[in-house]
Amino acid sequence: MIELENVIKVFPDGTEAVKDLSLKVPRGEICVLIGPSGCGKTTSMKMINRLIPITSGKIYVNGQDIQTFNPQDLRRNIGYAIQQVGLFPHMTVRENIEVVPKLLGWSKQERLKRARELLDMVGMDPDTYLDRHPSELSGGQQQRIGVARCLGADPPNLLMDEPFGAIDPITREKLQDEFLRIQDEIQKTIIFVTHDIDEALKMGDRIALMSEGELIQYSTPPELLANPANDFVRDFVGADRALKELRLLRVEEVMNPTPPTVDANDSFQVAREKFEREDQQTGRLRRYMLVVEGDHFRGWVDRHDLDGQPEDGHVRDVIIKSAATAGPDMSMNQAMATVLSNAIGNLAITDEQNRLLGLLTFNSIRRVMAQSYTGEEAAEPTDDDTLETEEL
Amino acid sequence: MRRYIAFVVLLGLLLGVLVWVTSFVTEAQGLMNPLAWEEIYDLTIEHIQMVVVAEAIAIAIGVPLGILIALPQFRALSPPVLGFAGVGQSVPSLAVIAIMSPIFALLSLNSTGYWPVVVALIIYGLMPIIRNAFAGMSNVDPALIEAGRGMGMTQGQIIRQVQIPIAISVIVAGIRTSTTLNVGAATLGVLNGAGGLGEPILSGMATSTYLVTLQGGAAAAALAVIVDRLIGGVESWLTPKGLLVAQS
Ligand SMILES: Nc1ncnc2c1ncn2[C@@H]1O[C@H](COP(=O)(O)OP(=O)(O)OP(=O)(O)O)[C@@H](O)[C@H]1O
Ligand SMILES: [Mg+2]
Numbered sequence: 267m268i269e270l271e272n273v274i275k276v277f278p279d280g281t282e283a284v285k286d287l288s289l290k291v292p293r294g295e296i297c298v299l300i301g302p303s304g305c306g307k308t309t310s311m312k313m314i315n316r317l318i319p320i321t322s323g324k325i326y327v328n329g330q331d332i333q334t335f336n337p338q339d340l341r342r343n344i345g346y347a348i349q350q351v352g353l354f355p356h357m358t359v360r361e362n363i364e365v366v367p368k369l370l371g372w373s374k375q376e377r378l379k380r381a382r383e384l385l386d387m388v389g390m391d392p393d394t395y396l397d398r399h400p401s402e403l404s405g406g407q408q409q410r411i412g413v414a415r416c417l418g419a420d421p422p423n424l425l426m427d428e429p430f431g432a433i434d435p436i437t438r439e440k441l442q443d444e445f446l447r448i449q450d451e452i453q454k455t456i457i458f459v460t461h462d463i464d465e466a467l468k469m470g471d472r473i474a475l476m477s478e479g480e481l482i483q484y485s486t487p488p489e490l491l492a493n494p495a496n497d498f499v500r501d502f503v504g505a506d507r508a509l510k511e512l513r514l515l516r517v518e519e520v521m522n523p524t525p526p527t528v529d530a531n532d533s534f535q536v537a538r539e540k541f542e543r544e545d546q547q548t549g550r551l552r553r554y555m556l557v558v559e560g561d562h563f564r565g566w567v568d569r570h571d572l573d574g575q576p577e578d579g580h581v582r583d584v585i586i587k588s589a590a591t592a593g594p595d596m597s598m599n600q601a602m603a604t605v606l607s608n609a610i611g612n613l614a615i616t617d618e619q620n621r622l623l624g625l626l627t628f629n630s631i632r633r634v635m636a637q638s639y640t641g642e643e644a645a646e647p648t649d650d651d652t653l654e655t656e657e658l
Numbered sequence: 659m660r661r662y663i664a665f666v667v668l669l670g671l672l673l674g675v676l677v678w679v680t681s682f683v684t685e686a687q688g689l690m691n692p693l694a695w696e697e698i699y700d701l702t703i704e705h706i707q708m709v710v711v712a713e714a715i716a717i718a719i720g721v722p723l724g725i726l727i728a729l730p731q732f733r734a735l736s737p738p739v740l741g742f743a744g745v746g747q748s749v750p751s752l753a754v755i756a757i758m759s760p761i762f763a764l765l766s767l768n769s770t771g772y773w774p775v776v777v778a779l780i781i782y783g784l785m786p787i788i789r790n791a792f793a794g795m796s797n798v799d800p801a802l803i804e805a806g807r808g809m810g811m812t813q814g815q816i817i818r819q820v821q822i823p824i825a826i827s828v829i830v831a832g833i834r835t836s837t838t839l840n841v842g843a844a845t846l847g848v849l850n851g852a853g854g855l856g857e858p859i860l861s862g863m864a865t866s867t868y869l870v871t872l873q874g875g876a877a878a879a880a881l882a883v884i885v886d887r888l889i890g891g892v893e894s895w896l897t898p899k900g901l902l903v904a905q906s
Contacts, residue, residue: 317808342810352805356823356898366809399900415809425808 267293273323283309285479294453298470306479307459315341345416345424353400360396366419384414406437424456508635517601518594521624530559530582563622591616692869705854712779720784724791747785751843754778775847783836790832794825827897834889841882
């Protein structure tokens with residue numbers, strides 16, 4: 267747990283870098299510090315491990331005033347990843363990771379065990395990489411080692427200054443995903459500085475938006491998107507904040523978990539009746555319906571394909587199999603891209619065994635977006651499964 | 659000033675060559691009496707001793723001093739220290755040696771022989787050592803120092819475990835320059851009666867046995883080249899592997 271209480275920093279030259287900052291990061295959460303360049307993010311962070319002395323106020327780490335620690339002891343117990351990665355070029359990967367454990371006097375065996383464990387954790391093969399030097403690693407690998415190094419002595423609190431900066435967007439996304447997966451296991455209390463609002467929304471349990479040394483808003487990502495405190499926040503988050511909100515949602519939270527279906531073994535007659543029943547209930551014409559076989563997703567059926575078929579046929583004879591599916595954990599922005607590129611305009615949500623879990627329609631996505639713009643439920647009665655796609 | 663000195667030195671050299679060439683014509687006899695190799699060997703050892711003692715002391719003073727003035731808390735001292743060491747080097751080595759004798763006399767010390775020359779060589783050799791140690795230490799990426807600090811290293815640990823390993827090749831390069839320079843400068847020690855390879859050079863000229871001069875000169879030159887290579891080897895041996903990779 268990290269807590270800042272009315273922290274002020276005035277540099278000797280008179281620069282008021284941080285003005286009365288109060289912030290509480292609960293145990294196990296990621297607090298993202300974000301704001302325009304020069305707003306005091308790095309300064310705030312460095313006051314926590316006493317790289318910069320505070321002018322006034324109090325900072326508590328795990329409930330204890332940082333001024334009561336010897337600075338070296340304090341820092342050895344707070345993981346610190348600097349923006350420039352800062353791996354020591356003359357040391358091997360292993361020696362880099364072992365820096366803090368060594369300072370803390372761990373035995374050689376303990377240190378090696380930990381280094382191997384951490385390399386595994388960040389997805390790099392220990393046997394290949396332990397004895398390499400930073401200059402023999404790619405930028406992405408260096409950033410991974412930077413993360414591994416700050417976790418070296420398994421400190422409960424981490425300070426990370428743009429740990430995934432200066433790296434191509436694809437690798438960056440990958441590192442973010444990996445880091446979130448690791449955080450799920452290790453549950454550290456983290457202050458994470460970034461310039462990138464998308465990264466903030468993705469990584470943060472809470473986001474602290476700063477401007478000119480002041481904390482403007484401190485809230486969860488969905489709250490920041492839905493209720494920006496003022497125009498500054500609105501501008502900072504960007505006009506596409508509804509799209510951003512989609513990133514935060516998972517398919518599971520939006521899908522219809524009990525969509526109407528037909529069975530592959532249903533006769534055409536039964537299938538037509540199901541279509542009609544649905545039409546009556548919703549007051550709209552339905553074009554496609556999900557086809558299952560027992561629990562399993564099999565494809566889609568187009569109601570037009572049911573017309574003029576011999577009566578002894580079954581739905582499986584006209585099934586459209588090519589449709590894409592998605593898992594319940596997919597983020598909504600990805601799911602939307604899939605929906606948009608899919609001729610049927612709908613997405614079947616399945617588990618790994620291809621069992622049907624639900625249905626995601628374009629309308630349900632629209633509803634979510636409308637909600638985030640107006641801040642309330644869209645008034646229009648919605649029907650998840652109404653299909654208004656063009657003729658195939 | 660520097661240009662002027664260089665000019666004078668060049669003029670002196672030309673003059674020497676001229677004298678030497680004329681001697682072929684006039685004193686062909688003297689050329690036939692070279693020194694025995696044992697004698698050259700003894701003089702070389704004497705020469706090495708002088709340089710090694712001077713360098714050892716110059717390193718012992720210069721490296722810590724260069725490191726010290728690169729630290730943030732002593733950074734203000736760097737201009738005067740580098741300035742002083744710079745003066746020591748821009749005065750011709752001959753002058754530094756010549757000045758030492760009266761200074762030793764003033765201090766009521768033995769003003770001839772070995773020690774005034776060694777002290778002169780120390781002063782002459784300090785500049786490259788201090789300058790390189792300072793440059794090597796202060797050119798270490800501040801991000802690395804900050805990383806070390808942020809992980810809880812003390813200043814001493816940062817100096818020993820981060821800065822020195824990274825700066826070591828630059829530091830040793832300074833020692834190499836200094837030593838090579840002093841192998842040459844030490845030949846002037848003979849003027850103050852300190853012996854070394856300056857002896858055959860001077861006596862050869864005095865007695866017009868120019869082969870002896872050549873022997874002394876060649877031995878000093880060879881020594882300089884060997885020392886340069888040797889310390890060059892130490893330099894790459896001490897450079898951490900990770901930094902060698904970065905350079906390749
Ligand atoms: N040592 C210092 N002396 C004086 N002013 C400083 C010092 N360090 C930082 N500042 C000033 O304090 C303010 C905040 O700096 P800080 O480095 O915390 O910004 P930041 O939010 O991290 O910016 P960036 O996103 O560019 O990294 C800036 O105006 C900066 O110029
Ligand atoms: Mg910063």
